Amino acid sequence: MALEALPARSLRASRPRYGERAIAAGLLACALVSVATTVAIVVALLAPAIDFFRQVSPWRFLTGTTWAPLFEPASFGVLPLLVGTLSVTFWACLIALPLGLGVAVFLSEYAGERMRRALKPALEILAGIPTVVYGYFALTFVTPFLRDLGLGVEVFNTLSAGLVMGVMLIPTVASLSEDAMFAVPRELRDGGYALGATRRQVATRIVVPAAASGIVASFVLAISRAVGETMIVLIAAGQMARITFDPRQSIETLTAFIGATAQGDVPTGSTAYKTIFAVGLTLFAITLAMNLVAIRLVRRFREVYE
Amino acid sequence: MRGLGDTRSRRGSELAFAALLLSSLAVGMAALVALLADVIHDGAGWVTWRLLTQAPSADPAVAGARPAILATIYLGLLLLAMVVPVGVASAVYLEEYARKERWYNRLLEIAIQNLAGVPSIVYGILGLAFIVRGAGLGRVLLAGAIILALLTLPTVIIASREAIRAVSDSIRQGAYALGATRWQVVSRQVLPAALPGIATGTILALSRGLGETAPLLMIGALTFIAFDPTLLGPFTALPVQIYNWIRQPQAEFRRLAAAAILLLLALVLSLNAAAIWIRDRAQRRW
Numbered sequence: 140m141a142l143e144a145l146p147a148r149s150l151r152a153s154r155p156r157y158g159e160r161a162i163a164a165g166l167l168a169c170a171l172v173s174v175a176t177t178v179a180i181v182v183a184l185l186a187p188a189i190d191f192f193r194q195v196s197p198w199r200f201l202t203g204t205t206w207a208p209l210f211e212p213a214s215f216g217v218l219p220l221l222v223g224t225l226s227v228t229f230w231a232c233l234i235a236l237p238l239g240l241g242v243a244v245f246l247s248e249y250a251g252e253r254m255r256r257a258l259k260p261a262l263e264i265l266a267g268i269p270t271v272v273y274g275y276f277a278l279t280f281v282t283p284f285l286r287d288l289g290l291g292v293e294v295f296n297t298l299s300a301g302l303v304m305g306v307m308l309i310p311t312v313a314s315l316s317e318d319a320m321f322a323v324p325r326e327l328r329d330g331g332y333a334l335g336a337t338r339r340q341v342a343t344r345i346v347v348p349a350a351a352s353g354i355v356a357s358f359v360l361a362i363s364r365a366v367g368e369t370m371i372v373l374i375a376a377g378q379m380a381r382i383t384f385d386p387r388q389s390i391e392t393l394t395a396f397i398g399a400t401a402q403g404d405v406p407t408g409s410t411a412y413k414t415i416f417a418v419g420l421t422l423f424a425i426t427l428a429m430n431l432v433a434i435r436l437v438r439r440f441r442e443v444y445e
Numbered sequence: 446m447r448g449l450g451d452t453r454s455r456r457g458s459e460l461a462f463a464a465l466l467l468s469s470l471a472v473g474m475a476a477l478v479a480l481l482a483d484v485i486h487d488g489a490g491w492v493t494w495r496l497l498t499q500a501p502s503a504d505p506a507v508a509g510a511r512p513a514i515l516a517t518i519y520l521g522l523l524l525l526a527m528v529v530p531v532g533v534a535s536a537v538y539l540e541e542y543a544r545k546e547r548w549y550n551r552l553l554e555i556a557i558q559n560l561a562g563v564p565s566i567v568y569g570i571l572g573l574a575f576i577v578r579g580a581g582l583g584r585v586l587l588a589g590a591i592i593l594a595l596l597t598l599p600t601v602i603i604a605s606r607e608a609i610r611a612v613s614d615s616i617r618q619g620a621y622a623l624g625a626t627r628w629q630v631v632s633r634q635v636l637p638a639a640l641p642g643i644a645t646g647t648i649l650a651l652s653r654g655l656g657e658t659a660p661l662l663m664i665g666a667l668t669f670i671a672f673d674p675t676l677l678g679p680f681t682a683l684p685v686q687i688y689n690w691i692r693q694p695q696a697e698f699r700r701l702a703a704a705a706i707l708l709l710l711a712l713v714l715s716l717n718a719a720a721i722w723i724r725d726r727a728q729r730r731w
Contacts, residue, residue: 156626158628159626159627159628162628163538163542163627165534166534166535166537166538166542167538167542169530169531169534169535169538170534170535170538170539170543170553171553172531172535172595172598173535173553173556173557173560173598173599173602174552174553174556176556176560176571176595176598177556177559177560179571179575180563180567180568180570180571182574183570183571183573183574183575184567184570184574186574187574234472237469238469238472238473239469240469241465241466241468241469241470242466242469242470242473244466245466245467245469245470249463249466258470260718260721261474261477262473263717263721264477264714264717265473265476265477267649267652267653267656267713267714267717268480268656268710268713268714269655269656269657269658269684269709269710269713270656270657270658270659271656271658271684271687271688271691271706271709272480272484272656272687272706272709272710273480274688274691275484275687275691275702275703275706276479276480276483276484278691279483279487279699279703280479280480280483303476306472306473306476306477309473310473337455337459338459338463339458339459339462339463342462343462360562363562364562364564366564367563367564367565367566367567368564369564369565369566369658369659370658370659370688373659373688374688374691374692394564394566394659397566397569397570397663398566398659398662398663401569401570401573401662401663401665402662402665402667407578415570415573416570416574419566419567419570422564422566422567423563423564423567426562426563426564426567427559427562427563429562430558430559430561430562430563431559433562434555434558434559
């Protein structure tokens with residue numbers, strides 16, 4: 140009733156709150172650490188890599204078939220490292236993609252609440268094991284096991300590293316795929332059941348296609364992690380840069396080269412030292428491209444269902 | 446007319462599919478069991494008091510991992526001291542302060558998402574170029590801690606953002622209605638409510654950081670250290686010590702590596718268990 144009688148007062152603060160502004164600025168400064176790190180990574184890789192490419196033409200780097208940066212005469216063809224990386228990644232994906240997807244479908248469509256509660260921590264254990272431990276497992280258990288099977292693998296070989304890396308990546312694929320399946324609306328499933336579909340048909344023809352972008356994102360992310368994984372390949376796949384797709388042989392990956400070379404006494408500023416950065420840049424470019432694809436795919440399924 | 450009941454072949458293929466899914470789970474679990482059995486078989490007999498208290502040695506019979514264990518503890522404490530304030534502040538900024546449509550905030554989002562996918566060894570290259578040589582810090586423990594903090598920062602930010610986002614808006618509105626400033630809302634309402642989620646994410650990040658080997662290799666942590674580490678001295682961490690022992694030709698060093706792996710697994714997995722426990726206890730529905 141007496142509302143009009145109140146004096147018209149602005150709701151704005153009567154004086155600026157400098158403390159609040161300082162806090163906001165401080166928070167922004169902390170957030171900028173991430174941007175600074177990104178920039179620093181790019182600079183750290185680019186500056187020495189550009190130096191390197193002044194001495195070695197990028198064309199020879201990308202198409203050369205011999206990798207011998209520490210020998211005389213040195214040769215800087217990165218193809219053997221790329222092939223090694225590709226080969227290990229292939230075997231890792233052969234394990235991680237189907238098994239991870241299988242686990243995701245099981246958790247999302249088959250397992251009851253109690254079973255999920257028991258299984259998810261087990262998957263988290265698998266995801267939490269340090270990579271150096273997986274490397275030990277590959278070298279001291281899987282490789283001898285493959286030998287017992289009569290596969291004739293070398294002491295260091297692609298297959299053992301790839302398979303173990305695949306096991307390591309199962310939780311990566313499973314948890315992101317399951318998130319995507321969880322986001323699929325219940326009505327779609329109920330619609331399928333109403334038409335007489337079985338559980339398997341609902342899972343494979345409704346849920347998996349509806350969650351496809353998230354599942355593909357999990358695959359891309361797993362591939363990216365396989366490409367960037369260092370310790371397993373360093374320990375179990377060896378340091379033999381050569382172009383071979385024979386999984387029984389020893390190879391060298393991009394990451395293993397970086398890891399092995401940086402431990403040694405490579406003189407700072409030498410061309411061999413700069414190869415660390417050129418190879419690092421190659422690795423970063425590959426994983427960056429895949430991460431951007433994965434981020435985009437995840438955003439798509441979020442937009443559709445959430 | 447056909448009945449709606451399962452025909453026999455249909456039931457068979459349903460069962461086969463379920464079995465297939467279960468077997469994919471079984472493969473993962475079997476690998477986990479094999480891994481643990483392998484490490485326990487190799488290393489259990491070598492987990493001794495000596496391993497905890499002695500420095501490494503060329504003689505496996507007297508070698509221990511004391512400097513590496515201490516360094517890993519220091520790294521963990523330093524990592525937390527750096528990553529928690531910066532990570533939580535970043536998350537608060539992005540969730541409570543940032544206007545999403547601004548270009549620089551979008552840039553921030555992309556930077557964080559991308560950093561989460563950068564291979565850990567690339568962080569090692571960053572450390573080698575900027576922290577060890579650029580800043581002239583050298584191959585010291587503090588440099589290792591900074592690298593691990595940067596490496597785990599995206600994990601902490603992402604987990605903290607999720608925890609902050611899960612706090613009901615009605616809490617914020619209620620506080621604003623009582624005249625609270627934005628920072629009062631954040632510090633007295635949102636952060637306390639988001640604390641369990643933040644703690645879970647932070648512990649998982651810590652566990653991941655302490656298990657990292659490759660970035661530390663890059664900055665020269667693979668050295669022979671016979672004395673207790675200091676903040677600005679050379680160091681080796683437990684995973685790096687393990688790698689060092691794995692590389693040795695003698696079988697005894699493999700055993701030592703397995704024993705050190707048991708220590709590392711005990712540390713990392715108990716951190717994970719603590720994180721899961723906090724998460725399960727604190728699940729609050731608004």
